[in-house]
Amino acid sequence: MPILEDLDDAYQKIIKDNQFNHELDYYLTHFAGRPTPLYYAKHLTEYIGGAKIYLKREDLAHLGAHKINNTVGQVLLAKHMGKKRVIAETGAGQHGVATTAAAATIGLKCDVYMGETDIQRQSLNAYRIKLIGGNVIPVRSGSKTLKDAINESLRDYIKNCQSTHYVIGSVVGPHPYPQMIRNFQKIIGEETRKQILEREKRLPDCLMACVGGGSNAIGLFHPFFNDNIRMIGVEAGGKGISTGKHAASIGAGKIGVLHGQKSFFLQDNHGQIIETHSISAGLDYPGVGPEHAYYHDIKKAEYISITDKEALKAFHLLSQLEGIIPAMESSHAIAQACRQASKMEKNEIIVVCLSGRGDKDIRMVAAEEGVTL
Numbered sequence: 444m445p446i447l448e449d450l451d452d453a454y455q456k457i458i459k460d461n462q463f464n465h466e467l468d469y470y471l472t473h474f475a476g477r478p479t480p481l482y483y484a485k486h487l488t489e490y491i492g493g494a495k496i497y498l499k500r501e502d503l504a505h506l507g508a509h510k511i512n513n514t515v516g517q518v519l520l521a522k523h524m525g526k527k528r529v530i531a532e533t534g535a536g537q538h539g540v541a542t543t544a545a546a547a548t549i550g551l552k553c554d555v556y557m558g559e560t561d562i563q564r565q566s567l568n569a570y571r572i573k574l575i576g577g578n579v580i581p582v583r584s585g586s587k588t589l590k591d592a593i594n595e596s597l598r599d600y601i602k603n604c605q606s607t608h609y610v611i612g613s614v615v616g617p618h619p620y621p622q623m624i625r626n627f628q629k630i631i632g633e634e635t636r637k638q639i640l641e642r643e644k645r646l647p648d649c650l651m652a653c654v655g656g657g658s659n660a661i662g663l664f665h666p667f668f669n670d671n672i673r674m675i676g677v678e679a680g681g682k683g684i685s686t687g688k689h690a691a692s693i694g695a696g697k698i699g700v701l702h703g704q705k706s707f708f709l710q711d712n713h714g715q716i717i718e719t720h721s722i723s724a725g726l727d728y729p730g731v732g733p734e735h736a737y738y739h740d741i742k743k744a745e746y747i748s749i750t751d752k753e754a755l756k757a758f759h760l761l762s763q764l765e766g767i768i769p770a771m772e773s774s775h776a777i778a779q780a781c782r783q784a785s786k787m788e789k790n791e792i793i794v795v796c797l798s799g800r801g802d803k804d805i806r807m808v809a810a811e812e813g814v815t816l
Contacts, residue, residue: 536568
C-alpha cells in the first residue's frame with residue numbers, strides 16, 4: 444500500500460505540472476506519431492451494406508499499437524519520480540515492445556516479463572524487445588501467459604520499488620493504475636471526437652473496441668461518457684463460451700479480486716482463477732479492468748464475445764477489402780462491427796478502435812491455416 448500511495452501522490456502532482464505535460468505532448472507527437480487518422484473503411488462498408496464504418500487507426504501509432512500512449516506517459520512519470528528502471532508484463536508483446544521503446548528514448552533500463560507460451564506464439568515481438576534493448580524474462584509458472592507475467596511483475600515491483608516503476612499495460616491492477624492508464628489512453632477518444640465532427644459534422648452512433656484488460660476500449664469510450672452513444676466492448680469468445688475455452692470475463696465471469704482490483708474474473712466455485720483461451724495473446728487474460736465492470740453494471744456499455752473463427756474471418760476480410768492487416772485483438776472488434784453494421788441504417792456511423800496492426804500475428808495465422816512460412 445505505501446508503494447501505491449506514493450505512486451498516486453506522484454501521479455496526481457505530475458499531471459498538473461506544465462513541464463511534464465509539455466514533455467508528454469512532445470513525445471506523443473514526435474515519437475509516437477499522434478494524432479492517428481480516423482479512416483473511413485469505404486469498401487468494408489459497401490461489402491456489409493449497412494452503417495458507415497470508421498477505423499481509429501491506432502495501428503499507425505509508433506510500433507503498431509495504442510500501447511505507446513500509456514508507456515510514454517508512465518515511463519516519463521517514472522523518470523520524474525527518480526526511478527532508474529522500469530518493468531512490464533506483456534501478452535501479445537506489443538506492450539513489452541512499447542515499454543522498452545519508451546524506456547530507450549527516455550533513458551531508463553527495462554525488463555519485460557512474458558509467459559513462455561506467449562514468447563512462443565509471439566516470438567517476433569519477444570525479439571523486438573531484445574532488439575530495442577529490453578530484457579525478456581520468461582515466466583514458466585501457471586498457464587505461462589499474461590496472468591502469470593503480471594504475478595511475476597508485481598513480485599519484482601514489491602521487491603525493487605525504490606529503484607523501479609512497474610508499467611502496467613492495461614486498465615487493470617490496483618489504484619491508481621486503472622485511472623492513470625485510462626487518462627493516458629483517453630487521447631484516442633479525444634482525437635476521435637474532434638475528427639468525426641470534422642468529417643461528419645456529428646458524433647457517431649456506436650463505438651466499438653476489443654476488450655481484454657480494456658485500455659484501448661476505455662481510451663475510446665471515456666471521452667464520450669456523457670454522450671448518448673452506444674458502446675460495445677468485444678471480448679474473446681475463443682472456441683465458444685459453452686466450451687469453457689474462452690476469455691470472456693464479463694460475459695461468463697463472476698465478481699472477484701485479482702491483482703489488486705475488484706472486477707469480473709473467470710473463476711471456479713472456490714474463487715480460484717481458471718485458465719483462459721484465445722487465439723489472441725493480448726485478450727488472453729481472465730479478468731477485465733474495473734472501469735469496464737462499472738460500465739457494465741450501470742449499462743453504459745454492452746459486452747459481447749467473438750470466437751477465434753469469427754476473428755480470423757474478420758482478419759482476412761479487412762486485409763483484403765481495405766489493405767489493412769489488423770491485429771488479432773482488433774479483429775474481434777472488426778468482426779462485431781461487421782455484424783452490427785449490417786443491422787443499422789446507411790446514414791448511421793460506427794467507429795471501431797483498430798488497436799493494433801497484424802504483423803505480429805501473421806506467422807500464427809499461417810500456422811492456424813496450415814501454411815508454412
